[in-house]
Amino acid sequence: MYxxxxxxxxxxxxxxxxxxxxxxSNFVPRLFNWCVELGFEPGKIMPSRxxxxxxxxxxxxxxLAKHFGIFPFNHGQVGGIMACDRHGPHAxxxxxxxxxxxxxxxxxxxxxxxxxxxxxxxxxxRCSSNCGKIHATLEWYLREYEFACQNIFVDMRADHCxxxxxxxxxxxxxxxxxxxxxxxMVEHQHDGEMLPIxxxxxxxxxxxxxxxxxxxxxxxxxxxxxxxxxDALLPEYFTYHTSLREDTxxxxxxxxxxxxxxxxxxxxxxxxxxxxxxxxxAEFDRAYxxxxxxxxxxxxxxxYIAGLHVDISPSxxxxxxxxxxxxxxxxxxxxxxxxxxxxxxALFARLQACSxxxxxxxxxxxxxQMMEDEEEIYLHLPY
Numbered sequence: 001m002y003x004x005x006x007x008x009x010x011x012x013x014x015x016x017x018x019x020x021x022x023x024x025s026n027f028v029p030r031l032f033n034w035c036v037e038l039g040f041e042p043g044k045i046m047p048s049r050x051x052x053x054x055x056x057x058x059x060x061x062x063x064l065a066k067h068f069g070i071f072p073f074n075h076g077q078v079g080g081i082m083a084c085d086r087h088g089p090h091a092x093x094x095x096x097x098x099x100x101x102x103x104x105x106x107x108x109x110x111x112x113x114x115x116x117x118x119x120x121x122x123x124x125x126r127c128s129s130n131c132g133k134i135h136a137t138l139e140w141y142l143r144e145y146e147f148a149c150q151n152i153f154v155d156m157r158a159d160h161c162x163x164x165x166x167x168x169x170x171x172x173x174x175x176x177x178x179x180x181x182x183x184x185m186v187e188h189q190h191d192g193e194m195l196p197i198x199x200x201x202x203x204x205x206x207x208x209x210x211x212x213x214x215x216x217x218x219x220x221x222x223x224x225x226x227x228x229x230x231d232a233l234l235p236e237y238f239t240y241h242t243s244l245r246e247d248t249x250x251x252x253x254x255x256x257x258x259x260x261x262x263x264x265x266x267x268x269x270x271x272x273x274x275x276x277x278x279x280x281x282a283e284f285d286r287a288y289x290x291x292x293x294x295x296x297x298x299x300x301x302x303x304y305i306a307g308l309h310v311d312i313s314p315s316x317x318x319x320x321x322x323x324x325x326x327x328x329x330x331x332x333x334x335x336x337x338x339x340x341x342x343x344x345x346a347l348f349a350r351l352q353a354c355s356x357x358x359x360x361x362x363x364x365x366x367x368x369q370m371m372e373d374e375e376e377i378y379l380h381l382p383y
């Protein structure tokens with residue numbers, strides 16, 4: 001998705017969070033009522049969820065079952081990736097169809113930080129990464145960025161800047177690496193060559209471009225000597241090179257979704273949050289094309305909605321996580337042939353206009369009791 005470098009930041013910036021969220025107990029009845037307004041038949045709607053496998057995603061599943069009256073089909077894979085090969089079975093299981101997709105990120109209300117979640121089933125209620133798949137995917141990229149921040153040095157002079165680069169950033173032989181946009185950073189000769197003004201055992205020193213020099217004046221004072229580039233290594237100055245060609249089973253789809261946006265993710269104040277946003281955007285783009293072209297959904301009423309789950313860490317006394325849903329985009333396909341996409345602002349307004357009261361919701365306690373009563377009847381069957 002993110003193959004045009006200059007557009008990544010703009011795309012991520014369009015994902016609004018503040019004042020664009022619903023409590024899940026408020027979101028799902030609105031979603032149900034929207035479906036009814038679109039002409040979906042209550043009692044014949046088959047919901048599907050495309051969530052991560054994390055236990056923190058259980059409460060949204062319960063609420064979908066409560067309001068749609070059926071346990072939702074499962075389109076989800078670890079990391080908030082949609083299994084696009086499951087459209088046929090999903091379509092087979094209902095008359096009208098709903099898919100709710102979401103990436104997720106934890107939130108610690110005490111520290112007011114994203115990316116961790118208190119797991120109350122552990123012995124000491126410990127906090128750990130959430131989403132764990134996103135965390136594991138980012139780990140190498142964050143380490144590479146931190147190493148670059150500490151091993152690229154700037155020496156500001158009155159009229160120019162000297163830039164010392166670790167030798168690995170001058171090599172093209174590494175199969176997986178952080179790659180600097182040297183054309184923006186280092187002065188080149190007319191023949192395109194870069195000539196070092198000093199050579200060390202593990203690094204080379206160059207004269208920086210005038211544009212880089214002028215930019216670094218915001219971060220460094222002249223005459224302070226050689227200093228690590230640090231946070232001044234902004235996303236416009238680097239990218240990552242890695243091969244995802246060996247991904248034959250979709251296990252690295254999350255990494256494929258994030259790789260183009262990775263410079264903005266690793267430099268973000270909240271990398272886990274930014275990665276979850278980017279994954280939601282990329283997955284909607286990918287899954288929308290799959291859903292809209294799948295013959296199993298042709299001529300059917302279908303609503304596909306994508307967003308972000310914010311899992312607020314529960315206290316030890318809480319049974320479930322408090323989940324907030326931030327909608328990103330939705331695709332509507334009706335059996336009369338009408339098709340359209342709603343972007344975030346219009347989607348939020350559409351959901352907000354729907355009632356949060358659903359008189360057709362299932363009473364879970366009563367339904368479970370009924371099943372237990374039915375079970376008594378079959379206790380004496382010969383099997």
